Amino acid sequence: MREIVLDTETTGFDPLTGDRLVEIGCVALFNHLPSGEVFHRYINPERDMPEEAFKVHGLSAAFLADKPVFAAVADSFLDFIGDAPLVIHNAEFDMRFLNAELARLGRPTLPMSRAIDTVAMARKRFPGAQANLDALCRRFGIDNSHRTQHGALLDAELLAEVYLQLIGGRQPGLELGVRAAAAAAGRAAPVERVARPPRPHAPSAAEAEAHAAFLDRFKAAPVWRRQAAEEG
Template structure:
């Protein structure tokens, strides 16, 4: 089972107000576990970076100026995600942004199945903080390197959080079971063995009688003496 944990950084909250993508990060999961394959791309937004956005991700206009435009990397991004299920924290933000960028450059919009970990966290822990930092603390996921938001780093952290949200290591065990036999139990071939003789030999009976003679006042003879 292939899944892609995905995160983006942007110049602001509203693509309808002209804000653009500046970073995409993806981590591939196979059977819920990281495969080692990732996709990471900085993007030239062709516009300024508002101060508020810069405080969040630390990506300046000067830094991004020499990176490709979105239209130059869109196909590579689409090829990487393929038809995998996308694991996103607050998908209501990332997915419309990505689809707007894709549609604006004549690429097909994403039709992937989406798993929103923000919704899962809010259902599982109602009333508790459900941002990525809070979930890292809850599940003891080390986020000490997260001084600012970063699409690839956040995807790597979310991959660990996602595994905990769906039950820790147990899903892997279930998948291993499903990958094996259709039966709930493992069938082993029984090896036939000839029954061994269990009657005592004459020598064994004689040795036993000699041993009993050494026992004083055995309890099994008490009834005979009364």
């Protein structure tokens, strides 16, 4: 099963008032584990960079000036995500910006049904606790000391680790990965079997005598005794 962990950075909070995407970062998972595939693009927003947004991600208008516009990266982005589910922290925000960019190009938008919102997952699992990415990294012991500012690819990589913990940890993914790889090869997953020597079950003479005395107490002889008598 392929999933895409996705994060974006923007010039602000609302695409309807002119805010644009400035960075997209994606990490592909196979059976919940990183596959090594990543997609990362800086995007020229074709507008200025508000100071408040710059303080969050550190991407200036000057830095983004020579980067491609969204129209130039749209096809490669859509090819990368394919039809996989999208794992996003606060999915409504990122999906709104992605769909605004796609709609601006006259392209089909991404349905919200594709999104797996890790904020909702965290709030359901830990009611009343902080659900931001830094808090979840602390909760799960994930090293985020290098996250001095928001960055789409870095945040997607951290979110991939958080998502793995939210769904139950590493072991389920490893097991699924083995089964999926075996299925792809057209064979059943290997099962390790340990040979054990046969265990002796012969009763001692005293045990056999006690058992025979116990059977003698029944009015009707056991089936195997009757069969033995008939055969004899």
